Amino acid sequence: MAAKSTISEVKHHVGQEVRIGCWLNNKRSSGKIQFLQLRDGSGYIQAVVVKSEVSEDVWNDAKSLTQESSLYVTGIVREDERSQSGFELSVTGVEIIQVTTDYPITPKEHGVDFLMDHRHLWLRSTRQRAVLIIRAQIIRSVQQFFDERGFKLVDPPILTPSSCEGTTELFHTKYFEEDAFLTQSGQLYMEAAAMALGKVYSFGPTFRAEKSKTRRHLIEFWMIEPEMAFTDLFESLEVQEQFVSYVVQSVVANCRRELETLERDISKLEKIQAPFPRITYDEAIEYLNANGFEVPWGEDFGAPHETAIAERYEQPVFITHYPTGIKAFYMKPDPNRPEVVLCADMIAPEGYGEIIGGSQRIDDPELMEQRFKEHELSDEAYQWYMDLRKYGTVPHSGFGLGLERTVAWICGLDHVRETIPFPRLLYRLYP
Ligand code: 4AD
Numbered sequence: 356m357a358a359k360s361t362i363s364e365v366k367h368h369v370g371q372e373v374r375i376g377c378w379l380n381n382k383r384s385s386g387k388i389q390f391l392q393l394r395d396g397s398g399y400i401q402a403v404v405v406k407s408e409v410s411e412d413v414w415n416d417a418k419s420l421t422q423e424s425s426l427y428v429t430g431i432v433r434e435d436e437r438s439q440s441g442f443e444l445s446v447t448g449v450e451i452i453q454v455t456t457d458y459p460i461t462p463k464e465h466g467v468d469f470l471m472d473h474r475h476l477w478l479r480s481t482r483q484r485a486v487l488i489i490r491a492q493i494i495r496s497v498q499q500f501f502d503e504r505g506f507k508l509v510d511p512p513i514l515t516p517s518s519c520e521g522t523t524e525l526f527h528t529k530y531f532e533e534d535a536f537l538t539q540s541g542q543l544y545m546e547a548a549a550m551a552l553g554k555v556y557s558f559g560p561t562f563r564a565e566k567s568k569t570r571r572h573l574i575e576f577w578m579i580e581p582e583m584a585f586t587d588l589f590e591s592l593e594v595q596e597q598f599v600s601y602v603v604q605s606v607v608a609n610c611r612r613e614l615e616t617l618e619r620d621i622s623k624l625e626k627i628q629a630p631f632p633r634i635t636y637d638e639a640i641e642y643l644n645a646n647g648f649e650v651p652w653g654e655d656f657g658a659p660h661e662t663a664i665a666e667r668y669e670q671p672v673f674i675t676h677y678p679t680g681i682k683a684f685y686m687k688p689d690p691n692r693p694e695v696v697l698c699a700d701m702i703a704p705e706g707y708g709e710i711i712g713g714s715q716r717i718d719d720p721e722l723m724e725q726r727f728k729e730h731e732l733s734d735e736a737y738q739w740y741m742d743l744r745k746y747g748t749v750p751h752s753g754f755g756l757g758l759e760r761t762v763a764w765i766c767g768l769d770h771v772r773e774t775i776p777f778p779r780l781l782y783r784l785y786p
């Protein structure tokens with residue numbers, strides 16, 4: 356009996372007969388030999404069917420296979436230096452599960468809308484598989500980084516009674532008789548968790564009803580949100596640059612083949628090493644206005660501004676000390692200069708834009724009260740958040756890394772729609 360194997364495991368079965376469940380990716384034939392390109396999710400392998408070595412049934416079954424037909428293939432594993440996987444299969448048997456007809460995604464070029472409508476099938480393509488493998492590696496290394504440094508994983512709620520990042524982008528729903536919203540960020544809850552556990556991080560989905568149709572915006576995206584008690588902005592920046600360097604290098608070390616599939620310039624990623632450059636908002640404005648932009652002090656940066664600033668560096672760059680008026684209610688003002696806050700955005704190189712937003716949080720109860728009034732946030736909904744300032748308030752900081760923008764940057768993709776298995780975009784909820 357042939358041993359059950361996967362394509363990635365054939366290396367343990369050289370010279371033996373194995374049986375693998377798989378799909379036909381592609382096929383070539385030269386009359387007396389058929390070359391089946393097979394995939395099983397774990398990898399790719401070429402299986403060779405030689406007419407003179409198999410029964411007529413096996414030959415004909417192999418012949419009937421079309422793109423994305425499903426089958427069990429049986430064959431002897433051979434080492435083969437010329438193939439990408441290093442192995443080849445000499446076919447002894449073919450058991451068809453299903454012969455597929457009219458698979459919609461053919462090797463020819465398809466438009467983006469067509470591919471997005473067939474996202475459930477598009478995922479099977481070599482490029483999309485490479486992206487998802489890198490995404491999984493990024494998630495694994497995120498957890499490794501924080502777990503190794505004494506951070507505890509904490510899960511904030513997804514259904515919430517109030518907003519975190521401004522009320523205009525909230526998804527509204529009903530919670531029985533009450534109004535509720537899908538979370539935009541777990542941060543406020545992570546602050547409570549930091550007061551209980553010291554150093555914490557969350558990893559979960561967040562939702563923003565943003566009417567933005569750009570290559571950086573998703574409606575549903577995943578965020579990693581660390582929060583640290585007794586930590587100021589500058590200590591937080593050090594964690595951030597260590598963290599991002601660690602994640603990038605772990606992908607370089609573990610996903611070289613996938614990066615090559617995506618034709619990513621790996622040398623650019625190899626250079627990503629802490630420390631990262633830092634400039635203030637004021638310096639950024641000065642640079643932009645000296646280089647063809649006209650940005651008045653107090654205005655937020657858009658994608659072209661971020662790209663112009665990032666172009667000056669090979670590393671991600673921190674922009675710190677934004678004007679208080681354009682940032683979230685919870686950010687702590689600079690004690691020496693209250694018109695700016697102790698915050699930083701991390702801008703990725705090569706035009707990938709902001710991947711991290713973070714800040715030191717207001718720890719003074721009076722100032723927090725004042726901010727609630729200024730931002731017209733109801734005291735009632737945020738009472739628990741005020742309690743964190745009332746009962747043993749401490750300096751604390753945190754940040755949020757957008758997973759999909761990070762995947763886009765590391766993979767070198769020009770749109771976030773390919774960074775998540777089933778993207779939720781403006782005007783797209785299918786499939
Ligand atoms: O800068 P943001 O809005 O920060 C927060 O939500 C803070 N509460 C985080 C914290 O301090 N705990 O979002 C953080 C990151 C951005 O830098 C970006 O990478 C990503 O989340 N992000 C998006 N990614 C995809 N689509 C969107 N619509 C995004 N909005 C933000």
Ligand code: MG
Binds near residue numbers: 712
């Ligand atoms: Mg931001």
